[in-house]
Amino acid sequence: MRTLGLFLSGAAFMTLSYPVAAQDAAEDAAEPVCELHVYPTIEGQAQNIGLFGPGLINSAINSDKNISNAEYMREALSPRFQVDAFKTIDVAASVGMPEGTEVIYQTPIADRDITTKVKTRLSDSTEACYAELIVTQNLYQKKMIYGRSLNNRFIFKDFRGGKEKTKMVKGRGGNGISEFPPKTVEDRPAADADLRQAFLANFDEYSKRFRK
Template identity: 40%
Template sequence: MLKTIWVGLASLTLASAAQAQSAEAPSPACELHIWPAERMASVTTGLLGGGLLDAALHAGKDASNKAQMASALDSPSQVDALQSLDLATLLELKPGTVIIRHEAPLERKTMNKVKTRRSDSTAACYSELITADVLYHKAAIYGRSLKTLFMVRDFGNDQKIDFEYKAWGGNGLSLFPAKEGEDAVAALDELVGVFKKNFEEYANNARKSMALKKKA
């Protein structure tokens, strides 16, 4: 009789321990993979309003602008800038989401063609943030600005895109590009600051788009 009672108690203890362990086991972490932009561009339009002649007239300046942009916003710097933001709030990520950085850009021409995950991850909760283009634009009438094209894709637990939002964020510049005698460091810092501001603008619109999809 005592043996039967002890066996029963042992079974209950093991079952309780197993249930507790199961309850305490953390759910698989979500992943957000980040990629920087492969290309940058500088476009200056004068009173001619664009075209081949306008491009030829400003080719030297645009080449210089691109070189400075590549210095301030190289691949690691783009990812650093994004990671410095509160991505969990901006993109409404699930608690505990792990940020995984990729410093090698994706080929720009594949961005819209590839509809599956861009990494080898098999995480059950998986999303991507891809920077597509970084564009400096100076217009004779509207002045200087930095525009950035971002794309967010959420896959859930498979290779099918559940949600995708691709759009530009853009804001004005007052320091970049620095003229002779001006603070070049401040001008480059402004690029990084506006890059982050562009993403915040983009993320605000992405959240609205996601909310509309959930209501549909």
């Protein structure tokens, strides 16, 4: 109940009571908090596939190029780069989380046995409305016939409904790139923009299953 004081004639004072409106009560009630914890990856891999296809001969021919491209991948598509890319979209809505979900970016976990196999929570959060999105692969490929592409793998774990363990929804996306790797320092901004566009396109490809 709310009270309202009124001054009446003769300096009398009357207190009136009336019920709190349903809308006010709804506003006062604590809304459930939903969290999406996002784990970027520190991985960066490169694979150049020539006329001999994947195998020992190809590895021997392209080993130096694969190493240098992988090093640049780890730098160019770093955890910070992934976080900045996700911040340009509604990443929570993309995986079916409700409006108002708080997105929390976590420190990458290097151990793949943890990121790809553990079905319990990776954080110490105890919120009932809780989920995790994990990036598990950044792979650059160059093939003689199909050209260059960026491939990413993702895992979504939904713990809503009081689950202590949950299934891992694994998937991937792969899209072509044209500016990576850069030939000169001046080409790096275009190469970085190319990687970001492909990374977000790969995530969109993966997350379509949650928006059906």
